[in-house]
Amino acid sequence: MSKGLPKRSEDYAQWYNELVKKADLAENSAVRGCMIIKPYGYSIWEKMQRQLDDMFKETGHSNAYFPLFIPKSYLSKEADHVEGFAKECAVVTHYRLKNDENGKGVVVDPDAKLEEELIVRPTSETIIWNTYKNWVQSYRDLPLLINQWANVVRWEMRTRLFLRTAEFLWQEGHTAHATKQEALDETVQMINIYSEFAEEYMALPVIKGIKSESERFAGALETYCIEGLMQDGKALQAGTSHFLGQNFAKAFDVKFTAKDGKQDFVWGTSWGVSTRLIGALIMAHSDDEGLVLPPKLAPIQVVIVPIYKTEEDRNNIAKVANELRASLKKKHISVNFDNRDTHKPGFKFAEWELKGVPLRIAIGPRDLENGTVELARRDTKEKQTVNIEGIDQVIEDTLDKIQINIYDKAKAFRTENTHQVDTYEEFKDILENKAGFVSAHWDGTAETEDRIKEETKATIRCIPLDAKEEAGTCIYSGKPSNKRVLFAKAY
Amino acid sequence: MSKGLPKRSEDYAQWYNELVKKADLAENSAVRGCMIIKPYGYSIWEKMQRQLDDMFKETGHSNAYFPLFIPKSYLSKEADHVEGFAKECAVVTHYRLKNDENGKGVVVDPDAKLEEELIVRPTSETIIWNTYKNWVQSYRDLPLLINQWANVVRWEMRTRLFLRTAEFLWQEGHTAHATKQEALDETVQMINIYSEFAEEYMALPVIKGIKSESERFAGALETYCIEGLMQDGKALQAGTSHFLGQNFAKAFDVKFTAKDGKQDFVWGTSWGVSTRLIGALIMAHSDDEGLVLPPKLAPIQVVIVPIYKTEEDRNNIAKVANELRASLKKKHISVNFDNRDTHKPGFKFAEWELKGVPLRIAIGPRDLENGTVELARRDTKEKQTVNIEGIDQVIEDTLDKIQINIYDKAKAFRTENTHQVDTYEEFKDILENKAGFVSAHWDGTAETEDRIKEETKATIRCIPLDAKEEAGTCIYSGKPSNKRVLFAKAY
Numbered sequence: 001m002s003k004g005l006p007k008r009s010e011d012y013a014q015w016y017n018e019l020v021k022k023a024d025l026a027e028n029s030a031v032r033g034c035m036i037i038k039p040y041g042y043s044i045w046e047k048m049q050r051q052l053d054d055m056f057k058e059t060g061h062s063n064a065y066f067p068l069f070i071p072k073s074y075l076s077k078e079a080d081h082v083e084g085f086a087k088e089c090a091v092v093t094h095y096r097l098k099n100d101e102n103g104k105g106v107v108v109d110p111d112a113k114l115e116e117e118l119i120v121r122p123t124s125e126t127i128i129w130n131t132y133k134n135w136v137q138s139y140r141d142l143p144l145l146i147n148q149w150a151n152v153v154r155w156e157m158r159t160r161l162f163l164r165t166a167e168f169l170w171q172e173g174h175t176a177h178a179t180k181q182e183a184l185d186e187t188v189q190m191i192n193i194y195s196e197f198a199e200e201y202m203a204l205p206v207i208k209g210i211k212s213e214s215e216r217f218a219g220a221l222e223t224y225c226i227e228g229l230m231q232d233g234k235a236l237q238a239g240t241s242h243f244l245g246q247n248f249a250k251a252f253d254v255k256f257t258a259k260d261g262k263q264d265f266v267w268g269t270s271w272g273v274s275t276r277l278i279g280a281l282i283m284a285h286s287d288d289e290g291l292v293l294p295p296k297l298a299p300i301q302v303v304i305v306p307i308y309k310t311e312e313d314r315n316n317i318a319k320v321a322n323e324l325r326a327s328l329k330k331k332h333i334s335v336n337f338d339n340r341d342t343h344k345p346g347f348k349f350a351e352w353e354l355k356g357v358p359l360r361i362a363i364g365p366r367d368l369e370n371g372t373v374e375l376a377r378r379d380t381k382e383k384q385t386v387n388i389e390g391i392d393q394v395i396e397d398t399l400d401k402i403q404i405n406i407y408d409k410a411k412a413f414r415t416e417n418t419h420q421v422d423t424y425e426e427f428k429d430i431l432e433n434k435a436g437f438v439s440a441h442w443d444g445t446a447e448t449e450d451r452i453k454e455e456t457k458a459t460i461r462c463i464p465l466d467a468k469e470e471a472g473t474c475i476y477s478g479k480p481s482n483k484r485v486l487f488a489k490a491y
Numbered sequence: 492m493s494k495g496l497p498k499r500s501e502d503y504a505q506w507y508n509e510l511v512k513k514a515d516l517a518e519n520s521a522v523r524g525c526m527i528i529k530p531y532g533y534s535i536w537e538k539m540q541r542q543l544d545d546m547f548k549e550t551g552h553s554n555a556y557f558p559l560f561i562p563k564s565y566l567s568k569e570a571d572h573v574e575g576f577a578k579e580c581a582v583v584t585h586y587r588l589k590n591d592e593n594g595k596g597v598v599v600d601p602d603a604k605l606e607e608e609l610i611v612r613p614t615s616e617t618i619i620w621n622t623y624k625n626w627v628q629s630y631r632d633l634p635l636l637i638n639q640w641a642n643v644v645r646w647e648m649r650t651r652l653f654l655r656t657a658e659f660l661w662q663e664g665h666t667a668h669a670t671k672q673e674a675l676d677e678t679v680q681m682i683n684i685y686s687e688f689a690e691e692y693m694a695l696p697v698i699k700g701i702k703s704e705s706e707r708f709a710g711a712l713e714t715y716c717i718e719g720l721m722q723d724g725k726a727l728q729a730g731t732s733h734f735l736g737q738n739f740a741k742a743f744d745v746k747f748t749a750k751d752g753k754q755d756f757v758w759g760t761s762w763g764v765s766t767r768l769i770g771a772l773i774m775a776h777s778d779d780e781g782l783v784l785p786p787k788l789a790p791i792q793v794v795i796v797p798i799y800k801t802e803e804d805r806n807n808i809a810k811v812a813n814e815l816r817a818s819l820k821k822k823h824i825s826v827n828f829d830n831r832d833t834h835k836p837g838f839k840f841a842e843w844e845l846k847g848v849p850l851r852i853a854i855g856p857r858d859l860e861n862g863t864v865e866l867a868r869r870d871t872k873e874k875q876t877v878n879i880e881g882i883d884q885v886i887e888d889t890l891d892k893i894q895i896n897i898y899d900k901a902k903a904f905r906t907e908n909t910h911q912v913d914t915y916e917e918f919k920d921i922l923e924n925k926a927g928f929v930s931a932h933w934d935g936t937a938e939t940e941d942r943i944k945e946e947t948k949a950t951i952r953c954i955p956l957d958a959k960e961e962a963g964t965c966i967y968s969g970k971p972s973n974k975r976v977l978f979a980k981a982y
Contacts, residue, residue, distance in 0.1 A: 030565075030621055031609065039553035039637065042600075062530035063537065066520045068611075068642055068658050069581075074521075076596035084498065086588040086597050093584045097563065097577040105567035106577050108584065117599055118522065120559075120583065120611070131520065131527055140833070146530065151559055151642065155586040219659050228928055239552065342631070365569065404923065426980045490838040 005354075007288050007459075012232040016283060020161045023291050023355050023408070025278065033159040033166030040355065041162075043299035044278055045169065049149065051201055051296075052171065052273065055193050061145045061173060066127050067187070069118035074126040078251040079127065084218020088155040090120040090166075120153040121447050125219060125244070125270055128174045136176060136266055138257045144176040162279030163236075163491050170274035176249070176266045178258065184268035187243040190271040191224040194239035202277065203407035204228045204284050205414055206238060207486060209462025214446050218271075221245040221420065225485070227461045229414045230283040233435025233463045235488035238280050241271035278489070284410050291356025292379055294406050295399040300372035302328060302335045302395060303357045305348045307364035314339075317363045320388065324361070324373075327392055333399070353378060358402045359395060365411040420484070424475045427487070429458050435490050441481035443474035452476055458487045496778050496845075503723040505535070507774060511652045514782050514846050516637050516769065522655030524650040528766065529643065532653075534771055536660065540640065543662065543764065546684050552636045552664060557618050565617040567740040572616065575709020579646040581611040581657075586804055596787050607676040608615075611644040616710060616735070616761055619665045620743040625667035626755055627667060629748045635667040636676075637722035649760055653770030654727075661765035667740070667757045669747065674758035681762040682715040685730035693768065694785035694898035695719045695775050696905055697729060698928070698977060700953025705937050708761075712736040718952045718977065720905045721774040724926025726952045726979035732762035770982070773902050774872075780855075782847025783870055785897050786890040793819060793826045793886060794848045796839045798855035805830075808854045811879065815852070815864075844869060849893045850886060870896050911975070915966045918978070922947050928979050932972035934965035943967055949978045 005022065006014045020026055020205040025041030037045065053063070069092060075082045094110035099105075121127065128146075135141060156448045173190060178182040189207055198204045206226035216223040220242035227235050249265035251256070256266055258345065285292040295301050307319040318339060336357070338348050345362065352360055362374040373391065376383045379402050386394055417436030421427045430438055441458065442448060453459050463485045472481050496513065497505045511517055519525075528536065540722065544554070560583060566573045581697030587603035590596075605804050612618065619765065623635060644658045664681060668674040680934055682699055689695045697717035707714040711733035718726050740746070740756035747757055774784040797808040809830060816826040827848070829839050836853065843851055853865040867874045870893050908927030912918045921929055933939060933951065944950050954976045963972050 005651040029558045029618070031560045031618075032561060034558035034560060036622055037556040038559065042555045043553065045556075062534065064530045064533045065536075065660065067525035067527065068519045068644065069522045069525060071521060072573055072599075073596055075588070082588075088589075089586070089588050090583045090609075091585040091588065091599050092581045095580070096581040097566070097573075097580050097582065097610070099577075105564060106573055108563075108582050118581075119588075127520070127522075153559065169556065402954045 004281050005288060006292065007161060008231060015288070016279075017291060019282060019286060025068050025074060025282070026161045028161065028404065031166075033156055034466050035161050035165045035167070037169075041278060042298060042432060044281070044293070044297055044300070045275055047297045047299065048197075048201070048277060049171075052193075052197055053147075053384055055147075056171075056173065058145050059145075059189060059193065061147045061175075062292050063149065064146050065148055065150070066124050066131065067123055070117055070121050070124070070127045072117045074130060077126060078219045078247055080247075081219035081251075083427065085122045085154070089122060090153045090155055092118040092120065092275065121150070121287070122152055122154045123270075123272075124148065124150070124152075124172055125174065126252070127270070129248040132174075132176050133252050133254045136254055136256050139178045142176060142178045142256060142266065143182065144174075145186075146175065147173040147277045157229060162275055165275075168274050171273050172272040173269060175269045176254065177268070178256065178266070180245075180267050183245075183269050184243055184246070187222070187224055187241045187269045187271070191226060191241040194241065194271075194273060195226050197273075198226055198228065198277075198354060199407065201294065201296045202238075203296075203403055203410060204238065204280060205407065207412040207462060207464050209464040209467075210483070211240075211484065212446070212460045214449055217242045218242060219247050221247065222269075225462050227488075228280055228284060229410075229437060229491075230280070230491070231413065231415060231490070232283075233417055233489075235437065235490040236276075236283065237303075237461070237490065238277060239271070239273040240350055242269060244268035246269060267421070283491075285406050289350075290354030292355035293358060295358045295403045298356065298358050299334065300336045300352075300355070300357050301363060301399060302359045303344055303348075303352045304361045304363065304380055306336060306337075306339060306344050306354070306441065307362055309365075313368075314341075314366045316368055317365075320363060320368065324388070324391065328387050328395060331392060331396060333395065337421055358393065359398060366483070379409075385466075421475065422472070427458075428456055429457050431487075431489065435489065437461070437486050439484045439486055440475045441472035441483075442485045443477045443479035443481055445477070448474060448476045452487070457489050459490055461486045461488050461490060496779060496781065499722060507770075508652065510773060510781060513683045516773070517652045519652065521756045522657075524647055526652050526658070528660070528810060531790060532769060535772070535784070535788055536712075536766055538790065539601065539688075539692070539768060540662075543684075543688055544638075544640075547638050547662075547664065550636075550680060551682065552666075552916050553704050554640065555637050557615050557622065561614055561615070561618045563610055565621060566610055569710045569738055571738075572710035574611045575662060576884055577643070581644045583609040583611065608666070612641070613643055613645045613665055614761075614763075615639065615643075616665065616739050616767055617643070617743070620739040620745060620759070623665075623667050623740075623757070624743050624745045627745055627747050630669045630750055633667060633669045633747060633757065634673065635665075636809075636908075638662055638664040639664065647882070649703070651770075653766055656766075658911050659767065661763050662759060663763040665683045666760045667745065668759070669749065669757070669918055671736075671758050674736075674760050676733055678732045678760045678762070679759070680714055680719060682730070682732040682795055685732065685762070685764060686717050688764075689717055689719065690898065691727055692785065692787045692848070693729075693775070694787075694901060695771060696895055696898065696902040697954050698953060700955040700977065702953060703937070703940055703951045705818060705940055706951065710731045710735060710738050711761075712738065715956075716953050718979075718981075719771055719775060720901075720908060720928060720979070721771070721982070722904065723774075724980070726928065726981040727767075727771050727774065728952070728981065729768060730762070730764040731761060735759035735761060759779065774982075776897050777847065780841075781845030781899065784847035784849060786849045786894045789847065789849050790825065790946045791843075791846070791848050792824050792890060793850045793852060794839075794843045795826060795828045795852045796836050797828075797830060798836045798845070798853055800856075803865075804859075805832075806854045807856075807859055811854060811859065816884065819886060822883060822887060822911070826884065827964055844904055847924065847935045850889060868893060870900075912966065913963070918949075918966050922949050922978075922980065926980065928952070928977050930975045930977055931966045932963035932974075934968045934972055935969035935977045936968070939965060939967045943978070952977045952979050952981060962973070
């Protein structure tokens with residue numbers, strides 16, 4: 001098959017768009033800004049979900065489901081929250097259609113107007129905290145550790161598949177606690193889980209940090225985030241965990257009686273990751289030949305392609321391939337035996353490269369004679385001839401190596417593209433000519449942050465959790481600073 | 492704990508409503524008709540999902556995700572479809588809120604009106620077939636075997652938790668085929684999968700059949716269904732599988748080139764089950780003490796309650812309980828060790844009865860001496876003293892027995908409550924005084940069906956697939972009939 005992908009070096013944005021479509025991950029729908037996640041793309045999401053869900057449950061969380069719709073007035077109850085979301089809400093105003101009097105199609109029935117308009121949830125803090133009010137009376141009812149897998153809608157004007165869509169799929173955790181410290185611990189625990197997931201499963205090295213005030217979630221006192229670096233040198237926020245303080249408890253009057261009999265407002269957190277992670281996965285690792293998927297999230301980990309001229313060879317190879325598939329299945333390795341007779345091996349090789357299958361096994365008649373197969377790695381493109389005997393272990397080990405190699409490569413890229421600067425000139429030079437993360441001193445004011453953003457399009461991605469105390473001066477204002485923060489242009 | 496449940500015999504409807512709430516399954520939300528599925532209820536849904544998803548995948552289906560919103564005009568493209576759904580559609584008309592000029596809250600921004608209104612999907616045939624148009628060119632692209640797990644909205648005026656809610660969760664399969672026969676086979680395969688799921692996992696005996704024309708899905712040529720009988724003698728439709736013929740292919744112009752080079756419209760099916768199944772599960776098996784859950788879908792299969800007076804006893808019991816839990820975990824049996832010190836054993840017994848945990852193990856100091864535990868079944872309320880040695884196997888076997896017993900009990904109930912009648916007098920008498928399924932001859936006309944419904948509130952639940960050819964006369968019109976159909980009042 002002809003891939004026809006643009007090269008990353010020539011047009012990174014176009015490369016991404018084309019890759020998402022050609023690898024059958026997703027496409028645009030007839031509804032503006034809403035995507036269709038195709039089976040291959042969705043199966044990556046399922047792998048992500050399964051892993052994250054296990055991690056949430058291991059830390060004591062349960063899943064639940066809250067309504068898609070939020071009464072309009074709820075949004076206004078937390079001042080910052082409504083400010084953050086009102087401008088991108090899909091609004092339901094009617095509940096019925098009727099036949100058009102001209103006999104053509106249907107129209108909205110004006111008699112079926114809702115008394116109060118409903119918002120399609122952009123996030124569920126308001127409807128959930130309104131519910132928590134009834135679930136919490138005493139400290140015995142706390143903590144509430146709840147997660148929801150759901151679709152949400154934010155009416156974005158400029159959308160891109162996976163990265164920014166009007167509707168997206170995500171999980172949103174919403175927890176309620178008796179003490180501030182417990183809520184803070186939960187916030188940190190969840191950003192650590194996200195970080196572990198990104199690094200161990202997505203093979204994506206991330207920086208953990210906290211957001212500056214301007215970049216905080218609308219309604220939070222503190223937002224923790226993980227930030228990854230894409231191959232074009234732009235940052236991508238891959239997950240956030242918010243310490244909500246008592247903001248939503250106050251907005252929705254959620255109080256509890258403590259052990260000592262005193263009443264207090266509950267402390268809250270919320271945290272989420274979305275189908276955006278699929279965008280990050282693609283952008284971080286893939287190449288001009290197509291997707292490069294880390295084995296732990298690849299829907300197909302191994303593909304077997306038979307190479308034959310005669311029907312007899314085909315049958316003999318199929319026998320070996322099916323045995324191999326069965327024995328790998330026992331090791332929970334997912335295998336596709338591509339025995340289609342409608343396509344040639346070269347076409348198949350290209351297709352599975354495009355789709356990012358980590359390991360390809362080719363078996364020809366000579367291999368049968370020699371008791372070998374050809375093993376090809378997607379990440380390094382290395383090929384080697386391997387004995388069939390004992391190959392299970394070789395495959396298992398190679399998949400582990402691929403997982404590590406993809407991570408190491410992304411990490412080396414990030415190291416190369418993280419720059420420490422001390423002047424605004426250097427700062428601008430890097431953002432214009434090299435991109436990547438820029439570590440610099442900042443005076444801590446929103447004003448400076450805004451100016452820098454205006455002048456360079458770079459934003460503060462985060463104040464890294466491991467940032468050291470270091471006396472310095474703000475690159476923009478020259479005012480004193482005691483910590484470097486991380487700037488970048490971002491998705 | 493005091494359960495305070497109404498008795499089924501006194502007020503079945505109220506018993507159901509109270510049970511759903513008291514067992515922490517679900518509750519009504521602030522949004523009319525939309526429910527909140529609480530963690531315990533959602534964990535039953537997760538078990539259902541996991542099992543069904545495995546069954547779908549084993550039969551070659553993949554998951555994907557299509558937009559929540561459907562352009563209004565799409566709905567009109569299939570005439571019966573729009574007729575069926577237009578009257579209960581939530582309609583999005585705007586995409587932004589703005590601050591109210593009076594400074595109080597937010598209002599819909601009139602400048603942000605959509606050019607074409609969007610419907611919140613009541614089902615996804617239209618948006619999916621509009622997509623399939625681009626996915627199908629040749630017979631090589633077929634079949635498309637796709638499923639979606641999603642939320643849908645139907646603006647119901649009278650709602651009941653799980654059974655009928657404005658928003659509900661479901662799966663909807665949408666397949667496309669090159670031949671009529673293949674689509675018909677798929678339709679039947681999926682109703683068989685639903686039937687297997689209902690009987691093997693939900694322990695719910697169901698009748699497989701096809702719907703009469705009036706009860707068919709809007710846009711289908713044939714609707715297959717499974718119908719279960721609830722304890723109040725009402726029927727509940729638990730799943731449907733629709734043969735769509737070429738209706739949606741024609742409405743959305745989905746054509747393919749066959750092997751012989753000829754163009755034809757694609758053949759389609761769709762099939763779904765929803766969170767309604769949780770309602771069926773409750774109504775079919777539970778009793779005046781609370782839920783009775785079949786072990787295969789119970790979130791907690793075994794609960795261990797310690798009975799102690801001293802802290803020393805408590806510690807000794809905990810040791811045994813934790814060992815038992817660990818060894819059951821290896822057998823994939825889910826166990827909760829309820830070691831709370833805040834509640835007495837009697838309270839705990841009642842709580843876990845209410846929540847339908849199939850097996851309860853009580854361990855007291857004397858049990859420790861004797862090397863025994865007390866095992867209590869939720870379904871039969873039988874108790875027995877069992878040696879701890881070898882108890883794993885006893886528990887596993889007992890769970891199997893419970894699963895079978897719950898099914899057998901429901902099946903016996905259905906047999907008792909299925910009546911064969913030959914006159915309209917008998918028919919009315921049964922529906923008034925006994926309820927249940929009524930097997931009777933019908934002349935095959937919608938007119939007779941409507942009259943019977945008007946006069947008795949009973950509908951034709953289905954024409955059973957295993958109905959025998961049998962000459963008879965319609966109970967209502969006296970016209971000839973060659974098959975009995977199944978009537979009942981229904982949820």
